[in-house]
Amino acid sequence: MFSPPTRHVIGTVVALTATLSLSACGNKDGDGSAAESCVDTSGDSIKLGFLNSTSGAMAISEQTVRDSLTLAAEEINADGGILGKEIEFVEEDGASDPAVFAEKIDKLLTSDCVAAVFGGWTSASRKAMLPVVEANNGLLFYPVQYEGLEASENIYYTGATTNQQIIPAMDFLASEGVETLFLAGSDYVFPRTANKIIKQYAAELGIEIVGEEYVPLDDDDWTTQVAKIVDAEPDFVFNTINGSSNVGFIKAYYEQGLSPETSPIISVSIAEEEAPAMGKDVTGQYAAWNYFQSVQSPANDVFIRAFQDRFGSDRPTSDPMEAAYTSLYLYKNLVEAADSFDVDDINESADGVSFDAPEGTVTIDGDNHHIAKTGLIGQINADNQFDIVWSSEEPIEPDPFLEGYDWWDPTAE
Amino acid sequence: MDSFTTPLLAGTATGALLLIAALGLALTFGQMGVINMAHGEFLMAGAYTAFVTQQIVTNADISIVVALPAAFVVAGLLGLLLEVTVITWMYRRPLDTLLVTVGVGLVLQQLAKDIFGAQGDPVRTPTWLDGNIDVFGYHWPYRQMFTIVLAVMALIALAALLKYSAFGRQIRATVQNRDLAETVGIRTRAVDRITFFIGSGLAGIGGVAVSLISGTNPRLGTTYIISAFLVVVAGGLGQLKGTVIAAFAVGIATSFFADWTSASMAQVATFALVVVFLQLRPQGLFVVRSRGLA
Amino acid sequence: MKSLVRTFGPLVAIAVLAVLLLVVAPAVLSPFRLNNLGKYCCWAIAAVGIGLAWGRGGMLVMGQGVFFGIGGYAMAMHLKLEAAGPEGIPDFMLLYGDGTMPGWWEPFRSGAFTLFAIIALPAVAAAILGYAIFKRRVKGAYFAILTQALAVVFATLLIATIQETGGFNGLNQFTFFFGYNLYDPVNKKMVYSIAAGLLIGCLVLVWQLYRSRFGELLIATRDAEERVRFLGHDPANVKLAAFVVAAVMASIGGAMFAPIAGIISPSDVDATASIFLIAGVALGGRALLLGPALGALAVGYGRSTLSESFPDQWTYFLGALFIAVILLFPAGLASAVGRAARLVVRPKEATP
């Protein structure tokens, strides 16, 4: 097929490539033990990594988290730092792409040698970071409510798991006497998993699910799906739609004559940041969170004032922002409780570490690394703020695998 | 709910929106061979114009009427700017215009994000579009009817312009034979620019219609651009008739698929439909015959 | 002598690249940077294929992410099953589904089948799609738009099939790569070397294709498709062959991307990811032998470093790159450098 001189040259290149490749031969027997930590704690500063998407579709939400992390770091530094060491934060862009999150957290942990990383928003980004942070025995603080069913020694979850947001929301609906429920969500992991839980708990509570519709992420046209809601006439709509898609949903909902009087909506992704994009259309609807800007507490007053002084008086505060702010303070308290920046030391003394957060006092569960949080239901008012209309009696202990709920069967459809 | 009227009417409204978006594409593609991937961002510019207009003219009933011509001009000027600065250097390189405009689209999206913030802004629906009528159990929103009326008006205006005005004749002459048109004294470059202005302006009008569905956000254009392009592909280039039929066919088919399966699967099915359709009619619905070896 | 240089000069260049990637890089780069370089190599493998289809064949393939994804997901499925153990099933199916595995996952337990699938699946998919498109003489912009729409649809399909493909989260948490522990730095280096070696292999392959009669026929088809018909060739077959090879290369790139990046998700294969691949090819020079690969390496590196230094400006940069390169250097930066060099050497010709 090749002429002799060609064959010769190709042969050389191929042989060269093969030799070079083989020289980096693998190690089949190694157990791949975790890499040695390179965190430097000898100086008078400590490096932390902030990893949020500042570009791409998720930049909308994640920038707000970055802002409150920055605020917390500045406050802690002004107050003397962590164990007397000033926080030096390294910022990275996750670019709304899970693979980039995996790359960047690797960089933060192995090149920048940060003591802990704060960030992530989508479950995809967290799932992408999980194996990297575990392999390097690092620490990640994840500030967003999520679909649960996860616990890692190397991650602290400061947002809600399902039994702190979804289940309280269902309890609220039951207390309102809701009999029929329609499920509307974006077509991806969180809504699908949340709805699986909702359906099983609804059966337990005697609430009938009268419809279930999904639309692709970022898709705006909800007309056909809303027509099905009109037809089903549910007492309530459980909304697990993510991002800008909510706007199209709410518009279509009003256009076809639905309203909070007939079929109100309870959302788990609409917070103070997202509500203004829907203007008056969303007034009177409900949302389930663990923090609202309207929470009355001294810690919250301080947080809101500090945040607005720093980033502008028109900026609202929301649950993920508060959870991110809290996460950095929790880290401080964790380090100080352990009197060490070492991950194993921190984990050892983690149980019961708490912080007087804007949402109220939160406490770490040392087993699953989640925190106890109070469930809240807010109703959106004309200013796109939330009036708190329901609250769980006390902070709910985190139960990411729903082990304490008999009705939960993870393998059922 | 009627499982026939709902997808039919909702799909017609979606088709109308696709039509407004695709008309401009078909026009510039047909005449200049330019594939403008930033067309979706012109749609976005139209939506933001609607938002800004509402900040100035706070009465939502009036502002939407002001926003329509304003969006036409804003998007049209953006198009003109694109033509004069970039496209004009790359006629006869259609695939390259496609890539350049991809870049332009990225920049415009980021600009929108920096100017208006990443979070979307609300556009209030005028009260005279608030409400619906019951058609066989489907609460057909006035807004959807408005979209259809808007598309039909845009279509009629464009068709009339092409058919009856002197400028329209110049456009058609340029489309059919650019060199010949030049020899009879038509300034084809000027014609191109005005065509680009009009085509982009139509996207602006489409943007206003979209803003009534989903408000504004920087990624708004990307949602519609691929479907609009599929419409142009299926409709055949440079032909209004084909574009119209394809737009409504794609809109209605997507709605029916979404009703039968899910919205995600509807996207897949519509794409498959277009590919199968191209097997039957490879040059789209209607073909301008041109002889010789291209 | 001159013709010898013309014939084997590129091969020497490939050899230089091989030494740089396989000897110099592992010696001087930190494990993290080396792993990143591995990712760029995966993109570069796909880019080499795009160079073949677009640069030489004139087919603007805007949906190569699809084939990248086919390879990536095929490999990821195998790695996922390997991580789950002989009888185990992937963890996400327990979390999001009812704990049963779809039957079509089963063959991917076999490493041999997976390797076969990484080549065969994209080849078959590209052949069917290409046949449908090229035989009906759909080309130019129509083709480009269809391929982009395909990428959009593919990503939507993946996101919607959570129980089968992990949905938006994609597949990750791999532990072994054909028996080698992926957390062992030595093995990471090996996986990198395989990716770099495959890149070199693909370059040698296209080098031979470009100098073959097929390469000439491909250029002829690009420049005057109808004319080729009157040489007695069906241009559809010529394009189909190039399209299939490009698809297989993208698939190989994707297959190596999964273990190196540790994840494959819809974001890595959607329309945006596909455009990103095109950017590298355009930058490096679509019709040149080394242009696409070097361009992809450069854009990959740019994405990492620029987003580290200017996180907010990366999108502007990518957009500006498209505009500037296509507008000013349609043949790529490499050709611009060549032109500049000639201007320096023979300055008199520069001033008319």
Added chain:
Amino acid sequence: MKIDHPSPDDLGQDYLEIRGLTVDFDGFKAVDGVDLTLLQGRVHFLIGPNGAGKTTLVDAATGLVPATGLARYRNQDLLSMRSHKIVRAGVGRTFQTATVFEELSVLQNLDIAGGVHRSPFALLRARRGVPSYVAEALETVGLADLRDRPAGVLAHGQKQWLEIGMLLVQDARVMLLDEPVAGMSAEEREETGALLQRIGEERTIVVIEHDMDFVREFADVVTVMHAGKVLMEGSVTEIQASPEVQEVYLGRTVEGTSHA
């Protein structure tokens, strides 16, 4: 392609037989029931005013436009075949504007035309040396000195010769040439005419032409077309003597829709 059943009237000679060939463009008959028999060893000329349907006739016979009727060559109906199959059957053509591959060299252009004789596998090999049939064609069309130049830099006439050379390499037994000497200098025309006569001995050559001087000098048989129909067929002298032909050329056409 092997011939299974040589037609009885095939006296070892090739011919292209056209019967009732009609091309209908949405009701407009560009070619309307044309009958022609084109024999090997002759240089046929096809003349007629613009819009007479000459090029369309050739397009139809080479699979570019759909047509009804019959175009039989070696017992195959060309009208039912796709362009590249027609070429492989031995019918080649050129175009009014010479279309050569400008980025490839003269040699590569000719070589690529020889692809019909190669297996797909052979295509993957690089070219080594110059195949004998390519060298022969280079000599025949007189481009041997220019073989390594890119075809794009050739003069107009040279491009036409290159195209004819490509037909030779393809081993086209029937050559349909569309205005090959348009734009050529007098000298080039002479050379082209001589070339056609030289290669025409064992082939069927059909030339579409306007230039009557050229036709006079080199035509064996001339067919005059008008408004899609054959007006007349004969020798140059016969054609020139015909009042009908003169009328057509003086422009007093009755239904002169110019659909070139």
